[in-house]
Amino acid sequence: MLFPYFQKEKTEAGCDEAGRGCLAGPVVAAAVILPADYKHEVLNDSKQLTEKQRVELKGEIIQDAIAWGVGVASSGEIDEINILNASYLAMHRAVEQLSVQPGLLLIDGNRFKPYHNIPFECIIKGDEKFYSIAAASVLAKTYRDDVMKQLAVEFPGYGWETNVGYPTSEHRAGIKALGATEHHRMSFRLLPDP
Numbered sequence: 001m002l003f004p005y006f007q008k009e010k011t012e013a014g015c016d017e018a019g020r021g022c023l024a025g026p027v028v029a030a031a032v033i034l035p036a037d038y039k040h041e042v043l044n045d046s047k048q049l050t051e052k053q054r055v056e057l058k059g060e061i062i063q064d065a066i067a068w069g070v071g072v073a074s075s076g077e078i079d080e081i082n083i084l085n086a087s088y089l090a091m092h093r094a095v096e097q098l099s100v101q102p103g104l105l106l107i108d109g110n111r112f113k114p115y116h117n118i119p120f121e122c123i124i125k126g127d128e129k130f131y132s133i134a135a136a137s138v139l140a141k142t143y144r145d146d147v148m149k150q151l152a153v154e155f156p157g158y159g160w161e162t163n164v165g166y167p168t169s170e171h172r173a174g175i176k177a178l179g180a181t182e183h184h185r186m187s188f189r190l191l192p193d194p
Contacts, residue, residue: 010103012133018140022165028137029090033066038115045127046137069097079187088113
């Protein structure tokens with residue numbers, strides 16, 4: 001059971017990111033403001049949905065949202081400032097894209113770096129509790145998956161078309177055989193210790 005809002009009197013933007021645990025590619029965040037009375041039969045944490053459901057929901061969310069934005073932090077930025085700070089940076093960039101200024105940010109997780117004095121609430125497993133965070137999780141995940149599938153065409157052999165950069169055996173076999181690409185996160189342990 002997802003809730004439509006945390007505080008009814010404030011314009012809330014749900015924020016979530018995708019790709020923190022990947023070995024390659026960017027970390028992508030989304031911010032979504034939904035109507036206060038929003039309800040949806042299927043919308044949930046993106047990890048609990050099929051790829052087909054996520055793709056269908058993406059269109060519905062974009063259509064139904066009062067405002068939405070997507071922010072990206074590159075693998076180079078991840079290596080430079082670490083994955084946690086890169087996740088905050090991607091979220092800040094997503095909030096920056098919103099055409100409506102939110103009065104409250106609902107952040108999935110337990111930590112956040114304040115953005116322009118906008119009040120925020122960190123909610124553990126927020127993508128399973130609030131529609132706006134679930135919507136942000138779907139937009140972040142579908143956007144990032146699309147990026148990785150495009151990169152898979154340019155950089156074959158790592159299985160990015162299916163693993164989207166996560167540390168699968170196929171991905172690690174590709175790194176072993178072909179080496180790392182410019183999209184790999186060099187600050188991550190790409191291969192297990194021998």
